Amino acid sequence: MHNAASSSLHLYHPILRLLGQAEPIAAAAGNISFWFIPAIFSLVFFFTFQLYLQSQSKNFIISYLAAASFALHVLLSWILVTKLSMGVAGAMSSMIVAWWIPVLGMFAYVTGGGCPDTWKGFSWLAFHDLWPVIRLSLSSGAMVCLEVWYNTILVLLTGNMKDAETAIDALSICLNINGWELMIAIGFLAAAGVRVANELGAGSAKNARFAIVVVVLTSLVVGLLLFVLFLLLRGDIAYIFTESSAVVAAVADLSPLLAFSILLNSVQPVLSGVAVGAGLQGLVAYVNVTCYYLVGIPLGIALGYWIGFHVKGIWIGMLIGTAVQTFVLSWITWRTDWDKQVVKTQARLRRWVIPAAEGRNAEGEEA
Incomplete structure (x- = not known):
């Protein structure tokens, strides 16, 4: 993980410097950018499940999962940043976990029988047209x-x-x-x-x-x-x-x-x-x-x-x-x-x- 973070820093740091950003800002942004990769990847699934459920007026499950995600985000941030003094790494780690919780929850809800009228299991028909x-x-x-x-x-x-x-x-x-x-x-x-x-x-x-x-x-x-x-x-x-x-x-x-x-x-x-x-x-x-x-x-x-x-x-x-x-x-x-x-x-x-x-x-x- 450290090597990946270093690679990310080497990738974004010169780009930001080329765009005229100050050295401390470019260095910090290059380090933080690495942590956004798994967080942003979760959005691919999050928005797909969210719109699928919203189109059926199943907003309650989205709200419950969002509340659970928020509560865990606050708790993890307090533990990792305040108690363990992990700084940016702790804050970003808690954010990644919080962003993936609704995805896993919605996946379990949909495939576990929460949408019996619209979810009939995986099918090749999903690739039709x-x-x-x-x-x-x-x-x-x-x-x-x-x-x-x-x-x-x-x-x-x-x-x-x-x-x-x-x-x-x-x-x-x-x-x-x-x-x-x-x-x-x-x-x-x-x-x-x-x-x-x-x-x-x-x-x-x-x-x-x-x-x-x-x-x-x-x-x-x-x-x-x-x-x-x-x-x-x-x-x-x-x-x-x-x-x-x-x-x-x-x-x-x-x-x-x-x-x-x-x-x-x-x-x-x-x-x-x-x-x-x-x-x-x-x-x-x-x-x-x-x-x-x-x-x-x-x-x-x-x-x-x-x-x-x-x-x-x-x-x-x-x-x-x-x-x-x-x-x-x-x-x-x-x-x-x-x-x-x-x-x-x-x-x-x-x-x-x-x-x-x-x-x-x-x-x-x-x-």
Whole structure:
């Protein structure tokens, strides 16, 4: 394991140095990157099981496993980091264990009889007509990756600035808080995607439109409440993470941008969920490329480096990109012909579900 970590360090360290990152930041990031490999690998199975269960409204098992994972994560982190003083290795080890627990739990639930109507065991029919599924999966992956990389670029650009360590500490705190709130929005994203897909599959464009309105408005209300809360808290919330007065002051300076990020996050992920439910992932991927990488990042670089707004300038530019994306997704959702989407969805069902069901019946008759 030590050799693998050293190899990872040698791989990422020069890349980060080439991108202009400070030596301590590049060294630390190169070491931590190794620990993310098994953690990220778990997501391949996690999201597959999660969406499979959510499509059947079996959210309770996901919630129970998430609660168990969280409790064990806290306990292991306390033991490994505080009691055994293992530092980053302890923190990352506890995270890896916590991320794999829901995967193993969902696998046991599905294969152990928790989904008797939809799980009939492993079958070669799973490989039937894979290309349309792969195409949708690739477009979904592109859509999500472009969003995740967008926030990563914000940290990367910040690492090139003066007093980078304080700036990155403050930005990391803000992004952690933003990530907490984003978990709420992702819940609405999943609800929107599953609900819209189910309504389209059932042939009801009216119910699909109603579901979109309800989920977006509910998420927006939550976002507005959190927007006001974080405007009032400002830098005080940073004391949860640090005792450094310099970092707390930097967080207080960034808090208005954090509040606006939280507000936009209450709408944008939900609209992405609607796109997933309607099979419009490819279109959203193009929207993300344009708004994030042709609008947000160039504006952020201009405001941060050329005009001299530093971290705030980068974040403002990227917020503008997110705002443009939210507007475009809202317009696409408003202009979408949902009756036409019903026809397309039912065509997919006839192509995938009915042949698979016939194949299972044939297997049963042969047995």
